[in-house]
Amino acid sequence: MTTKDLPGTSLFVPHRPGEGWWGGLNDDGLHMPFGRAPLSRDLARDLSGNQGAPLLLSDQGRYLWSDAPFAFEVDGTGLRLRGEARLEEGFGTLRGAFLAASARHFPPSGTLPDERLFTRPQYNTWIEHGYGGTQEGVLAYARGILDHGFPTGVLMIDDNWHRGYGHWDFDRKRFPDPAALVRQLQEMGFPVMLWVCPFVSPDSEEFRWLEKRGLLLLDASGQVALRRWWNGYSAVLDLTHPGAVNWMNEQLGRLQADYGVDGFKLDAGDPIFYRADDRMVGVGGPAAQCEAWARLGLRFPLNEYRACWKLGGQALAQRLKDKAHIGTSSASPA
Known part of the structure; x- marks a missing residue:
């Protein structure tokens, strides 16, 4: 396992062959894995009405984490990130990368929301x-x-x-x-x-x-x-x-x-x-x-x-944002 500290305002993580990235905004699930088409996000500005975390996960067993929001762009060549982040490698799979990130940065509290x-x-x-x-x-x-x-x-x-x-x-x-x-x-x-x-x-x-x-x-x-x-x-x-x-x-x-x-x-x-x-x-x-x-x-x-x-692993019930619907007298928030 290797650890790389990546301070500064810009970094580039080239894709490995066949690699895809996941994470950032919950609302971007339809676009994951990132890498198939260009995409850019600024986690400091807009969570698209749902949950977000300063975490990007690779399906080849590595992840990027920051304690603060960052902006990133991804295309067919790799992932570009503006901000400070830490690259961790050597966890084999997407699941392995997530479990490693969770254990280190947002371990489960052991408590559930009301069942x-x-x-x-x-x-x-x-x-x-x-x-x-x-x-x-x-x-x-x-x-x-x-x-x-x-x-x-x-x-x-x-x-x-x-x-x-x-x-x-x-x-x-x-x-x-x-x-x-x-x-x-x-x-x-x-x-x-x-x-x-x-x-x-x-x-x-x-x-x-x-x-x-x-x-x-x-x-x-x-x-x-x-x-x-x-x-x-x-x-x-x-x-x-x-x-x-x-x-x-x-x-x-x-x-x-x-x-x-x-x-x-x-x-x-x-x-x-x-x-x-x-x-x-x-x-x-x-x-x-x-x-x-x-x-x-x-x-x-x-x-x-x-x-x-953030706050993964905590006893919070977090839902998807509202979908378009009819039947109310007023417009719903997103």
Whole structure:
């Protein structure tokens, strides 16, 4: 086995005869193995709405790993990488390369997410209601599942159950008795998860409280960053700040204590909502924010993520991104 350190801003790894490469972005599965056609990706800028990792695996038993995001290009001659990476060789096969990389860089934690996420169906109100969910509508959705002979499973109450982004409590006009709603769903056999995100609506009490304590992401000028996302413009928690993580944990813990909620769908967190020159307490740029958002879910066995950076081997339920669909009153995020 040989190890080569590859610092600097550019490196070239020639293909071996018949060699293919795998990894980088989960959304690129259709293009793997890389090498059959030209392809370029920048893992620091865009995860294509799904999971990513600074790992490229060869089906001839070698791999490239970096602790930070990198950009790469691949064509018929080889793989070009911009950034810092480490090339490890001598593991025989694709499986051997993956097992070696996993053991060294992201060993399994030994803990699984709640097995109900895999052994039973997952139901989500987004397809049924979009932004228009109500307490009675959610109950009708659950009854319809049973009436049509489908088995019970985890039921996720998606976006707009709350009073505002960052104001993580039920809107009582549409959900007048959330504790009763959760209890009824659980009695019907549905564990209940709520949708949340790291955004905070401006001009809100939560925004003012968080800004005063320095818990919001700042832009390059030192002002609170307001970012465009699929629901408009919002401030963003600086999840590299322990205080912001503690605040979000308090909100989620209160929802469990007050209403008996079982877990959370933690949406967004994509690196595209952050910028390299943002001012944050921690280091690592957009990828660090994405990773910190994912780490927050580790304390909740019933968790679900669409976007994630690294954290292979951890007890996180990570799904494929949304597919095109019809039937909702509003467009779905990617």
